[in-house]
Amino acid sequence: MNALALSALLTAGSVGADPAYQQPPAQGYQTLPISGYADAGALPAAGYPGTTTAAPTTGPGYAAPGYTAPAGAVPALCDECTKPVRRLFQSDHEFDDFVGPVSNPILNKDPRSNSHARLLFINNNVPGGHPLDGNIQAYALQMNLAVTERLSIIADKDGLAHISPRNGPSTTGFLNLAAGLKYTFYRDVENQTLAAFGFLYEIPSGEAKVQQNQGSGSFAPFVTYGKEFGNKWHYLQTTGYYFPLKSSQGSSYIWNSFHVDKQLFGWFYPLAELNWFWYTSGGNRLPPVFGEGDGLLNLGTRGQAGAHLVTAALGAKAVLTNKYTVGFALEFPLTSRNDIINQRLTVELIGRY
Numbered sequence: 506m507n508a509l510a511l512s513a514l515l516t517a518g519s520v521g522a523d524p525a526y527q528q529p530p531a532q533g534y535q536t537l538p539i540s541g542y543a544d545a546g547a548l549p550a551a552g553y554p555g556t557t558t559a560a561p562t563t564g565p566g567y568a569a570p571g572y573t574a575p576a577g578a579v580p581a582l583c584d585e586c587t588k589p590v591r592r593l594f595q596s597d598h599e600f601d602d603f604v605g606p607v608s609n610p611i612l613n614k615d616p617r618s619n620s621h622a623r624l625l626f627i628n629n630n631v632p633g634g635h636p637l638d639g640n641i642q643a644y645a646l647q648m649n650l651a652v653t654e655r656l657s658i659i660a661d662k663d664g665l666a667h668i669s670p671r672n673g674p675s676t677t678g679f680l681n682l683a684a685g686l687k688y689t690f691y692r693d694v695e696n697q698t699l700a701a702f703g704f705l706y707e708i709p710s711g712e713a714k715v716q717q718n719q720g721s722g723s724f725a726p727f728v729t730y731g732k733e734f735g736n737k738w739h740y741l742q743t744t745g746y747y748f749p750l751k752s753s754q755g756s757s758y759i760w761n762s763f764h765v766d767k768q769l770f771g772w773f774y775p776l777a778e779l780n781w782f783w784y785t786s787g788g789n790r791l792p793p794v795f796g797e798g799d800g801l802l803n804l805g806t807r808g809q810a811g812a813h814l815v816t817a818a819l820g821a822k823a824v825l826t827n828k829y830t831v832g833f834a835l836e837f838p839l840t841s842r843n844d845i846i847n848q849r850l851t852v853e854l855i856g857r858y
Contacts, residue, residue, distance in 0.1 A: 594620045596857055597654045599694045601827075603731055603739055606764040607834035607851050608818035609780045610647070611662045611683065612800040613762040614729040614743045616701040618657040618689050621857040623647040625664070629801065632847040636795055639670040641845065643680065643801065651858075655692065660684040661705060666715040666802070678712030683725075697733035702726070716802050719790065720754025723747060723803065737768035747803070749788070755805045756797050758784045766822070778818040778834060784809040796844035804845075815839045816846060830855045 597618045605615030610625055627643040645664030651657045662683035669675040687703030705725040711717025727745030734740065741764035749755030760783075766776035784797060788805025798804045799814055820834030836849040 591654060594651055594858065596620050596651050597689070597692075599654075599692075600697060600699060600731070600733075602697070602733060602737060602768055603741075604766060604774050604776075604822045604824070604830060604832070605855075606741055606743070606762060606778055607776065607820055607822070607832050607853060608778045608816070608836045608849075609760070609762050609800045610645075610851055610853070612705075612725060612727070612743065612745060612747070612760055613764070613778075613780070614659075614687065614701070614703070614727060616689060616699045616729040616731040616741065618651040618654050618687070618701075619649045619857060620651040620657075621647075621649050621855050623649075624854045626852045627801065627849065629845065629849045630847045631670070631845050632843055635845065637668065637670045637845060638672065639668075641669070641801075642667045645680065649687075655689040657687045658684070659687050659703065659705065662707060666711075666717075668715055676714045678715035678717065679710070680715065681707050681709060681711040681717045681722075683707040685725075687729075698731070700728070700730045702728045716798070716804055719788075719803075719805060720749050720751035723749040723755055739766050739768070739774075740764070747800075749803070749805075752786060753789045753805075755788045755790075755803045756784055756809045757786045758782050758797075758809075760800065772824040774822040774824075774832075776820055776822060776832075776834070778820075778836075780816045780818070780836075782814040784812040784814075786810050796842065798845050802845070812842060813840060814842055814844055814846075816849075818851075820851075828857055830857065 600617050603617060606613040623646070625643070625645040625647065629641040631637045631639055631641060643664060643666045645662070648660045649657050660683070662681060664680050665677060666680050667675065667677045683705045685703055685705040687701050689699055689701040691698070691700040693699065704727065707723040707725070709718045709720060709722050713719070725745055725747045727743055729741070729743040731739065731741045743762045744760070746759050748757040761781045763779045764776060766774040768774055780799070782799050787807050787809030789807050790805035791807065793806060793808040795804055795806045797806050797809055797812070797814070816836050816838050818834040818836035820832060822830055822832035824830050831854050833850065833852045836846065836851065838846055
């Protein structure tokens with residue numbers, strides 16, 4: 506076939522074609538992202554063939570210019586996609602309906618990972634007939650730093666103590682420093698349940714005139730648990746063992762602290778707490794008549810093995826803003842043994858990040 510014949514065929518069109526036939530216009534089709542629907546049955550039955558609307562080119566959240574999502578199509582976004590970004594050292598805000606305990610403030614723990622500063626004032630009335638009969642006050646600032654939503658650095662003992670007996674001179678001095686770590690090993694946001702373990706090391710850094718700076722320091726490993734139940738009720742428990750590295754300079758004991766509160770009006774929390782101290786050994790610094798100092802002061806009193814002290818506390822907390830909380834608890838002994846506590850008021854102000 507020569508060039509002239511080939512040119513004539515191209516001009517005339519395909520051989521055998523109907524001169525009345527017209528090529529239909531090109532159709533545009535969409536590819537549906539299956540991940541954008543809860544299941545295959547949720548796919549629209551019609552509306553896509555014949556349309557020229559451009560389809561999304563990436564994930565469920567992408568909308569190309571001119572694209573309109575079909576009615577009823579709800580993207581199934583994952584929890585990680587919608588989870589707020591946690592800032593550096595920010596507290597764990599997935600459990601914001603919880604509040605921490607008040608009484609036994611050095612040893613009773615909040616299981617959440619928190620970045621907070623906690624100002625404490627403690628006014629302790631010593632029973633009549635006790636060698637220290639009178640009043641003990643403490644002023645402290647606790648600091649916690651949330652490294653992650655599970656791991657936190659805790660500094661839960663510091664400050665000043667003022668001991669004012671009726672029949673002797675008053676003394677004021679620094680308390681020991683105590684710091685450690687806490688790790689939330691169980692964290693169930695959906696069921697508002699969490700548990701943590703950790704430890705405190707008490708450094709003998711205080712002053713002997715307020716019964717501090719004795720021996721080589723003390724350790725206090727602990728486990729703490731929290732659970733929301735019913736209609737905004739909360740239960741907290743901390744169990745631990747306090748022991749001095751030099752046993753003659755302090756008493757050893759197991760402690761259990763229990764806390765129950767009820768959230769009212771979204772900001773007010775009436776609460777009740779119970780603290781139980783079971784002494785496994787005593788020191789050799791003071792005679793038995795002094796008793797012991799529970800979680801506030803370790804007197805290192807002789808003959809404490811097998812002794813028990815149980816106290817109860819009633820109080821409340823108020824969430825002023827999303828950062829600030831105030832609280833108080835009035836504590837009193839339930840056992841015939843009351844050691845240095847006849848009545849104790851603990852007041853706190855917490856700033857939480």
